[in-house]
Amino acid sequence: MPAARKARRESDASVVRMQASDEQRPAGRLLGDELRFHRERLGYTLSDAAQVIRASTSKVSRLERGESPAKPRDVHDLAVFYGLSREQQSQLDQLLAQAGNADLYARFADVTPNFLKRLIRLEATAQTISVFEPRVVPGLLQTEAYARALVRMMEVGLSDVGIDRIVALRMQRQVMLDKGVPTLAALISEEVLYRPYGTAGVMAEQVRFLLKATLTNRVNVRIVRKE
Template sequence: MSAARKAQRGSDASVLRMQTSEEQRPAGRLLGDELRHHRERLGYTLADAARAIRASTSKVSRLERGESPAKPRDVHDLVVFYGLSREQRSQIDQLLTQAGNADLYARFADVTPHFLKRLIRLEAAATKISVFDPHVVPGLLQTESYARAIVRMMEVGMPDADIERVVALRMQRQVAIDKSGRALDALIGEEVLFRGYGSADSMFEQIRMLLKITKTNRFNVRIVREGAMTPPYPIFHLSFADGECQELAYVEHLDGANYVTQKRQLDKYRRLLLNVRANAYDRKDSTFALMRALDHWEHKTIEKQPG
């Protein structure tokens, strides 16, 4: 039975491969060793680390020796406390996944809406992901500062620590997509490029990142002409290699989402995406559109500089 059909029936447990205890044990030891390395490199004691996760020094010691299961929240708090880079966080997250079979939505369950959890699982099984968002740069292509500005706007009153965890989830979804080798087809409205979220520096960084990935073959970024008639809501379309049902659509609303697997409805959303794509620039003109936006935000950053 395909991943899409299992999602339709409400059971997506088989989307991600379950690991054996033989795989988990050495991964736990490696995870602990990596955490110990960063603690010692930064000159922190076991007591310092214990305070960061509100635990005893013996618990941290067992974690570093791989003798007790790593709790995702504890690992996240240590990563933040140690101030690790994105690349270092990625290494830690890979080991955490192997050590505890902790997929992305499980590690960030307390800040992940239920309707998003299944999408995260299905992303791991898809061979190709197509996405259109009329309002913002799609989450799978957001920079850290851009994502932070979006979350702050959407989640008024959310504690800063939880905002950072939502941002971390978006960044880890990107890492997972990047390492998987699957294709990503993104359609972005031209108006989105000039809609400021965060500082001008943040927008400059975001547009520069989009320009960089347009040069890759696996990430197909197309800019939709300003004023084009497009759906007012985001659409995901996922393709799968196995099974009878090899595709599904995911349509997100303000407080929920619909998963579409029936042929008639799939045809509808496939046509919607085709119509959006027909109103998009080709690769060359999409690059020019991004360069115009980059120039716009560069001037904004210059304007705010003193003198």
């Protein structure tokens, strides 16, 4: 490693960078900024980074500008190549998750109210999610049929296309549970299981889904009996 590059690496190792908040800049842009910062800090070129992730220099450039969606494997390979610490890699992982969730509510912007955008953003960075639901099955544990029946009842007058969009958003939010983080702890009132949304078949499928979820190490479901 050239002396100048080594000197820059040692002098910048303890630098704490100031960043804009997620409200000011999209997470994808923040992630790209971080990757570019570490590449330039170490004196690597776009071509050097491109070889690591088996891509073109233009792809790396788009990634660093936040114009191209980041793949977890590429971010991991670059983090290892740049010799980042576990804490630095964790920061990149959080930005990667936030970027993915930002893309989620961008694709469903027409059916995503502001409060739900904030919730999705928080879900992306959480280690554990705890919910208590006294009326319905929590959204992260709803089956597609149950969610459709619930939305159809609550959103009177909404077109079938609109209902499908809301249900698709709920199903996409559940994908993160397959990654192992966050874990979900759900307290559900016993009355929820007896309050029908949809047909008997829909409710039976929903209960089976809850039972299946408890067999994983990512979801903890507890039914709260009414005294």
